[in-house]
Amino acid sequence: MSVLMHQQRGLHAAMLGAAAPEGLLREPVQHEPLLCIYQNAYRARLVAALRDNHGVLPRAMGDEAFDVLAEAYLQAHPSRQPSIRWFGHRLAEFMAAHPGLVPHPAFVDLARMEWALRDAFDAADATPMTPAELAALPVDGWPQRVLRFHPSVQVLALDWHVEPAWRALQADDEPALAEPEAGEHQLIVWRPLLETRWRTVASALEAQLLAAAMRGEDFSALCEIAADAVGVVGTVQQWTAEGLLIR
Known part of the structure; x- marks a missing residue:
């Protein structure tokens, strides 16, 4: 395996939460880890995509509750599609299975309704x-x-x-x-x-x-x-x- 391919695979794994290979994305002089910049940006972008794909749900739940839900969902269901349009297709199912993350059970149905509307638009x-x-x-x-x-x-x-x-x-x-x-x-x-x-x-x-x-x-x-x-x-x-x- 080439050095570049090794680094690419290591970066991909680290973005999804695995341990990063030694020396990956470290500044050569100060030896400060730079990987966290990419990890934070990756997670922030997917949380933002989850907000966009469920436009009303974040407002109904409130920012703090939705962010906690989004982080838990991302951990359980990392994005598997090339397009972030499809990120969140199992959110309602995840909410139903983890009621402790949902302030009110009605939010599960709200998520289902919003995803159905988005699916209908793209049908x-x-x-x-x-x-x-x-x-x-x-x-x-x-x-x-x-x-x-x-x-x-x-x-x-x-x-x-x-x-x-x-x-x-x-x-x-x-x-x-x-x-x-x-x-x-x-x-x-x-x-x-x-x-x-x-x-x-x-x-x-x-x-x-x-x-x-x-x-x-x-x-x-x-x-x-x-x-x-x-x-x-x-x-x-x-x-x-x-x-x-x-x-």
């Missing part, structure tokens, strides 16, 4: 189906028809109503936040064109229809879930108007 493009295109589909093919959802569509199961806090923090630098309300519900996140959207699933029936349709079950199966076709047709029309379905 593949697809042309949404228009209501006119839906109406023009042949009637005799509907029983076997399988709906196709936009690549950005995600359905999240949440335990806390974090949406009001997210909206308030988006609109105001220092909003007065109410205590989040507990309550199991589902949230749809998607990006039909250039703007990311979200809304709460309207009912238990819509949640069942979404789950079945996203599994690839056909229209006749959806009608069995709803007990009649009228409710399914109305739901499909709504999904089409919102840009959830593609051609």
Whole structure:
């Protein structure tokens, strides 16, 4: 192994917390270690990336609590991707597994919502189906028809109503936040064109229809879930108007 390669590998390991090879990045005259400069810059940049990738969460938690969380997450899950865009994809999972680092359990759902919005923004493009295109589909093919959802569509199961806090923090630098309300519900996140959207699933029936349709079950199966076709047709029309379905 060349001296340069040895130093590069040693630097990489030291940045991730391993012991540095003797003499790596030491000033030749004063013999002062310079490695800490790179170690601190590396960690600071990833903590900053975590803040950027979860824009509202740091403000909701507060700087001190978020920095402690970020350092613990970095230690447990160092960046594995060339792009820091993807750093933090397991943060909500990590928060759920380490409640002592989270001032309020609702912050876990807030992290999940924010990451889903970011994923939806970066999802593949697809042309949404228009209501006119839906109406023009042949009637005799509907029983076997399988709906196709936009690549950005995600359905999240949440335990806390974090949406009001997210909206308030988006609109105001220092909003007065109410205590989040507990309550199991589902949230749809998607990006039909250039703007990311979200809304709460309207009912238990819509949640069942979404789950079945996203599994690839056909229209006749959806009608069995709803007990009649009228409710399914109305739901499909709504999904089409919102840009959830593609051609």
